[in-house]
Ligand SMILES: Nc1nc2c(ncn2[C@@H]2O[C@H](COP(=O)(O)OP(=O)(O)OP(=O)(O)O)[C@@H](O)[C@H]2O)c(=O)[nH]1
């Protein structure tokens with residue numbers, strides 16, 4: 001799963017990317033290339049289980065991010081598509097919107113408010129998808145002119161793409177067009193950007209964070225809700241500062257703001273959930289670990305995420321929810337109190353299930 005970090009120039013992409021991945025990139029250097037790195041997904045349940053099992057190793061789920069160059073809405077089309085090419089290989093987009101005020105950081109032209117930043121991002125994604133759909137429709141028209149007939153598949157595509165185009169023209173993102181799985185599959189090769197999950201992170205300053213408000217906040221929230229974007233507010237600058245604190249100071253600082261975890265930890269989880277991933281957990285003295293699967297994965301496929309052989313030889317899984325486990329804090333007690341259930345191969349795994357696979361062979 002690859003998440004592209006997208007947004008206008010100097011909105012804080014590299015700052016957030018560096019904090020997420022722990023890669024030290026100098027935010028002052030403007031790059032032309034994308035940089036890719038791995039971020040751990042914070043999971044308080046794993047922390048709790050590690051305290052109980054005291055394992056040799058603790059493994060968190062992770063996500064891969066690509067820090068993209070800044071997007072400039074006034075740039076030439078070639079330059080815009082050069083930046084946007086990084087979206088092509090991304091499964092989802094983390095769109096950073098600047099709200100922070102800073103006399104030393106210039107706002108990009110015509111995008112001097114959070115509202116303008118979000119509108120620009122949305123419009124540019126839609127325009128790009130419209131161009132791709134238009135192009136495909138033109139190629140179908142050329143084929144029809146040449147052959148004087150179209151295959152059933154081409155006719156179906158034309159009908160579907162004409163409908164998609166009309167909705168895009170009305171600013172309805174592909175992800176909101178309620179396409180059937182078969183329709184999504186047939187336009188899948190086009191790699192439309194507005195079909196991808198989108199997470200909006202508003203980069204605020206300290207004042208805005210403590211007031212819990214910034215200019216255009218209502219508009220941005222409402223747009224995110226109506227477009228199906230996940231939404232989060234955090235301050236890149238404050239996150240950078242607290243990443244330097246030791247754990248005790250960090251907790252104190254977060255408590256002052258009424259948070260239980262840092263903005264970056266929240267961000268990693270919001271992205272993880274919005275792209276449709278869940279974690280099931282395995283526990284023991286050797287390792288406490290979060291494993292990543294897509295939502296609605298069955299027990300046998302989850303076992304396959306641990307090892308392909310476990311899927312092949314799967315008999316059943318012993319499962320207990322993290323919440324239920326925490327009432328007894330021991331597998332022995334959980335078994336004694338019948339809190340552990342047996343899951344057959346087709347049973348759906350839930351986020352936070354503690355899982356033990358019974359396999360044959
Ligand atoms: N005051 C303040 N400054 C910030 C914040 N986040 C980022 N900055 C500053 O804004 C400038 C741009 O930050 P970057 O993280 O490089 O932004 P970017 O989106 O990667 O920029 P480009 O890659 O050039 O498009 C840097 O000088 C940062 O120090 C913030 O929350 N508050």
Ligand SMILES: [Mg+2]
Nearest residue numbers: 013014068070
């Ligand atoms: Mg950058």
